[in-house]
Amino acid sequence: MVELSPVTWQAGLHWVDLLGILAFAMSGALLAVRKKFDLFGVVVLGCVTAVGGGAIRDAMTGQTPPLFLRDETYLWAALAGSLLGFGFGERLARFERTMRFFDTAGLALFAASGALGAIKIGLGPLGVIFAGTISGVGGGIVRDLIANEVPEVMYRREQLYATAAAAGAWVTLLLYSRVPLWQAQLGGALVV
Amino acid sequence: MVELSPVTWQAGLHWVDLLGILAFAMSGALLAVRKKFDLFGVVVLGCVTAVGGGAIRDAMTGQTPPLFLRDETYLWAALAGSLLGFGFGERLARFERTMRFFDTAGLALFAASGALGAIKIGLGPLGVIFAGTISGVGGGIVRDLIANEVPEVMYRREQLYATAAAAGAWVTLLLYSRVPLWQAQLGGALVV
Amino acid sequence: MVELSPVTWQAGLHWVDLLGILAFAMSGALLAVRKKFDLFGVVVLGCVTAVGGGAIRDAMTGQTPPLFLRDETYLWAALAGSLLGFGFGERLARFERTMRFFDTAGLALFAASGALGAIKIGLGPLGVIFAGTISGVGGGIVRDLIANEVPEVMYRREQLYATAAAAGAWVTLLLYSRVPLWQAQLGGALVV
Numbered sequence: 001m002v003e004l005s006p007v008t009w010q011a012g013l014h015w016v017d018l019l020g021i022l023a024f025a026m027s028g029a030l031l032a033v034r035k036k037f038d039l040f041g042v043v044v045l046g047c048v049t050a051v052g053g054g055a056i057r058d059a060m061t062g063q064t065p066p067l068f069l070r071d072e073t074y075l076w077a078a079l080a081g082s083l084l085g086f087g088f089g090e091r092l093a094r095f096e097r098t099m100r101f102f103d104t105a106g107l108a109l110f111a112a113s114g115a116l117g118a119i120k121i122g123l124g125p126l127g128v129i130f131a132g133t134i135s136g137v138g139g140g141i142v143r144d145l146i147a148n149e150v151p152e153v154m155y156r157r158e159q160l161y162a163t164a165a166a167a168g169a170w171v172t173l174l175l176y177s178r179v180p181l182w183q184a185q186l187g188g189a190l191v192v
Numbered sequence: 193m194v195e196l197s198p199v200t201w202q203a204g205l206h207w208v209d210l211l212g213i214l215a216f217a218m219s220g221a222l223l224a225v226r227k228k229f230d231l232f233g234v235v236v237l238g239c240v241t242a243v244g245g246g247a248i249r250d251a252m253t254g255q256t257p258p259l260f261l262r263d264e265t266y267l268w269a270a271l272a273g274s275l276l277g278f279g280f281g282e283r284l285a286r287f288e289r290t291m292r293f294f295d296t297a298g299l300a301l302f303a304a305s306g307a308l309g310a311i312k313i314g315l316g317p318l319g320v321i322f323a324g325t326i327s328g329v330g331g332g333i334v335r336d337l338i339a340n341e342v343p344e345v346m347y348r349r350e351q352l353y354a355t356a357a358a359a360g361a362w363v364t365l366l367l368y369s370r371v372p373l374w375q376a377q378l379g380g381a382l383v384v
Numbered sequence: 385m386v387e388l389s390p391v392t393w394q395a396g397l398h399w400v401d402l403l404g405i406l407a408f409a410m411s412g413a414l415l416a417v418r419k420k421f422d423l424f425g426v427v428v429l430g431c432v433t434a435v436g437g438g439a440i441r442d443a444m445t446g447q448t449p450p451l452f453l454r455d456e457t458y459l460w461a462a463l464a465g466s467l468l469g470f471g472f473g474e475r476l477a478r479f480e481r482t483m484r485f486f487d488t489a490g491l492a493l494f495a496a497s498g499a500l501g502a503i504k505i506g507l508g509p510l511g512v513i514f515a516g517t518i519s520g521v522g523g524g525i526v527r528d529l530i531a532n533e534v535p536e537v538m539y540r541r542e543q544l545y546a547t548a549a550a551a552g553a554w555v556t557l558l559l560y561s562r563v564p565l566w567q568a569q570l571g572g573a574l575v576v
Contacts (some may be wrong), residue, residue, distance in 0.1 A: 035534070044521070047514065062256030064504060065445030069515065072508040079510070121257060124264040126271070130239065137236070141338065146525065148534045150227070150340040187336065251482040254448030292470065311451060318463070322431065329428070333530065340421070342532040 014073070017054075017113065020106030023076055025050035027103050028143045029085020035147050039086060045146055046082025047075070052139035053110040060131050061117040078184040096146075111136030206265070209246075209305065212298030217242035219295050220335045221277020227339050231278060237338055238274025239267065244331035245302040252323050253309040262375055295332075303328030331359040401438075401497065403457055403488030406465040409434035411487050413469020419531050426468070429530055430466025431459070437494040438489045440569050441545035445501040481550060490531075495520030 032042040051068040058066035069075040077105025114135025118128040137151075144151040198365025224234040243260040252256035260266040306327025310320040329343075336343040412433025416426040435452040442450035454457040498519025502512040528535040544561075 030556055041535075044517070048518075059251065060257055060261055061441065064256075065507070069444055069502070069507055069511045072510050075510040075514055110254040118261070118474055123257070125263055126264050127261045128268055132235070134240075145337055145340075146535055148532065149338065150235075151338055192424075252453055256448075293569065302535045310453070314424055315449070315453055318456050318459040324461055325428070326432075337529060340532065341426075343530055 008151045012109050013025060014071075016099040017109065018077045020049040020109040021054075021068075022084075022109075023045045023103055024053070024139050024143075025081025026085045027079045027140070030080040031143060031147050032088060033086060034088035043079065044084045045143060046085055047078040048146065049143035050081060051075070052142040053107075053114070053135045053137075054139075056138040057114040057131065057135035058116050060114075060134070063117075086135040090122035094176070107140070110139065154181045202239050203223060206263075209301065210265060210269045212301040213242045213260075213269045214247075214276075215295055215298040216331050216335075217270045217273025217297075218247070218277040221274040222281060223335060223339050234278045235271065235274045237272040237335060238277055239337065241268035241331045242273060243267070244334040245306070245327045245329075246331075248305040248330040249302070249323065249327035252306075252326070255309075299332070299376050302331065321325035323356035327376045328355070347364075388476040394542075398455075401493065402457060402461045404493040405434040405438075405452075405461040407487055407490040408437070408494075408523050408527075409462045409465025410469040413466040413525070413529050414473060415527060417470060417473035426470045427463065428464045429527060430469055432530065433523045433527035434462035434465060435459070436526040437491075437498070437519045437521075438523075440522040441494070441498040441501050441515065442518035444498075444518070445505050448463065448500075491520045491524070 009121050018108045026045040029046035032045040035041075037045060051066070051074060052073070053066050055066045058064070068078075111132040115132030117135075118131035123131065141151040217238040221238035223232045224237040227233075231236060243258070243266065246260050246266070247258045250256070260270070302322040307320050307324030309327075310323035315323065334342040387572075409430040413426045413430035414531045417431040421429060435450070435458060438452050438458070442448070452462070499516030501511050501519075502515035505527045507515065525535040
């Protein structure tokens with residue numbers, strides 16, 4: 001079993017995070033376009049959706065300032081996703097299945113990174129699951145709150161989508177003691 | 193006048209906190225059941241309602257990670273309350289007066305513990321009242337926001353219920369300089 | 385070019401902050417009056433609106449406890465603004481243009497102070513703009529969320545109002561390297 005160096009893992013985590021942020025930003029921007037927000041509103045909703053999960057994760061694990069402020073690339077990804085959502089609004093909506101895939105991937109990745117963060121500061125199993133779940137669904141909940149809708153994740157049809165977050169955090173926890181970090185992250189994400 | 197040791201007080205505070213968390217989790221879960229959320233939604237809303245007030249308190253007093261993550265028993269109580277609310281949904285709703293009693297007790301206890309936290313970090317009187325009030329009503333406000341309702345605590349009929357939080361914090365502050373901590377906590381809660 | 389001492393600047397910043405907080409508290413209280421909240425609801429919504437932007441700024445820049453808790457004058461200003469809004473409700477509503485001026489001034493001042501806070505902890509340009517923008521519009525978004533309305537700032541007609549926040553943060557950043565702090569703060573606010 002190959003143990004990746006922390007640096008390599010850090011870099012890998014960074015790229016999957018960026019992808020998740022891009023996907024979340026697009027989902028926030030699309031909702032904003034549908035709600036007839038102006039460009040400013042679209043960018044704010046996109047960015048807040050994108051960084052919301054990570055901000056909650058960092059607040060819970062006591063990292064200040066939050067990661068998305070310390071590393072500018074996160075905000076660039078959020079901005080890019082928001083502008084993509086604004087520019088291609090109608091057309092992106094047609095690819096709803098593709099969008100949903102990215103959204104779910106982002107959710108799983110955030111859930112796993114939230115769980116890892118909780119593990120790192122020595123939380124117990126329930127704390128890890130909670131931190132992972134909230135990190136995963138937090139961005140979407142904030143998005144739906146600002147758009148004045150009942151959070152999508154709470155609805156009946158979204159059961160699979162939502163429980164995926166808990167499952168991702170859970171699997172990450174189980175894998176953690178046995179495999180290198182990046183495999184746990186991947187495993188957590190793949191369950192979805 | 194008997195001065196309890198910090199350990200004894202800590203333990204007592206812990207148990208009343210758990211009760212308040214259980215009550216808040218049930219109130220969040222019941223609202224979620226009424227809103228037809230799925231099991232996941234019920235558990236998330238129950239847990240977020242339960243730990244919301246404490247999370248706000250810890251954020252304001254600079255305690256990271258928040259207490260509910262450092263001590264697993266809080267999350268177990270939140271989970272238990274959420275599942276109780278999910279399982280007994282309809283039947284619990286009939287005991288609305290009992291529920292309201294627990295809810296108010298939870299509110300008062302959180303208000304008092306928020307006020308104590310603010311006193312400990314040396315805030316002035318208005319800061320103590322504000323921190324106590326927001327810790328008390330914070331969980332309920334977050335619950336109603338996620339369920340997309342105007343926070344119950346803002347309504348006219350809830351005046352008594354709501355001002356109780358400020359009163360609890362206020363009394364805690366007044367008592368603080370004269371009596372041991374546990375008596376202040378009790379006094380703050382009893383005013384309600 | 386005159387370089388003001390930190391103490392003088394601190395005092396100046398304090399007074400403009402208090403004015404912004406007063407204005408935000410009135411805008412929150414007025415919305416609460418219109419929504420038929422009770423006195424408690426008016427005060428809570430007024431205070432949360434007033435300190436919301438600063439709380440977000442401090443959370444992002446890792447200052448705990450937040451400034452509004454460490455310095456009681458902020459809460460007194462928020463309380464005063466809330467009570468003014470409650471007492472003069474109907475009559476204040478007539479001076480909507482005056483109110484909007486204060487509101488916009490408060491927004492610009494918070495945006496600038498958020499941007500300055502971000503600069504102080506060494507964030508990059510996008511982080512500074514994001515922190516400034518969210519500090520500026522954060523209080524208003526929290527206000528509208530609690531009142532269960534789509535945040536005003538997201539609407540099409542409010543474009544000018546909203547982009548002013550980003551512009552304020554942006555100008556602050558540009559000015560920062562060349563002029564003393566208070567001029568940057570003033571410049572950021574005047575763009576609006």
